[in-house]
Amino acid sequence: MKTLVATFLIAACAGCAGVTGQNDAQSDGSAGPTRKSADCAHASSPPEVDTLYGRWQVRIDGQPDATAELGPHPEYGGVRGRLTRPSGVAQLAGDVDDEGTLALDESEDGRTISATWTLTVQPDSCGKEFKGTWQHAGDEAKRPAVITLISRAPG
Known part of the structure; x- marks a missing residue:
């Protein structure tokens, strides 16, 4: 029983x-x-830089969607990659600070900074979405920007 x-x-x-x-x-x-x-138990801490390696969907207010591919920066502890828009390709480089803010510099010619990005990892996104602003050099206006992970880099 x-x-x-x-x-x-x-x-x-x-x-x-x-x-x-x-x-x-x-x-x-x-x-x-x-x-x-x-x-996402680790979501309360800033993302590690290697979690940024991969392909990202990019949305900037008032601009066509774009795609960013980020990987390790060969000289610094940050990221480097490229941004592909319908109008052309730009280079990206940046890093994540201790608060989880992703700062990126964009260069259309590979020599001068043409735009800056300031993005914050979104709570409960598991590091797969950052929101913030994009600002073209010489322009005071900051546009809302969102990057969303499409796929992580292999490895």
Whole structure:
């Protein structure tokens, strides 16, 4: 009889755990809030620079969408890469400070800074989204900017 009761309790607990796990999944297949929080336990600390290596979707207010590819900077502890727009390609270089702010310099000619970026990692994004501003050199206006990770660099 004790074995039957124990078996019933184990089955009931397993069933409850399965139902909870199903509730964590969203209709789009992504993890729900409980799972996301557990997966992003490190989200309260600034992202490591190597988590920036990869391909990013870039949206700047009033401009066509673009794509950025970031990798390690060969001379400094930051990132270097390129920004591909419909109008051409620019070079990017920058780093993340202790508060999680990503600062990027953009150069259209490879010699002078043509724009600057100041972006902050978004809470609960697991380091996959940064929001902030983009400012073209010589222009006082700062435009809202968002970069969202498309895929991490292999390795």
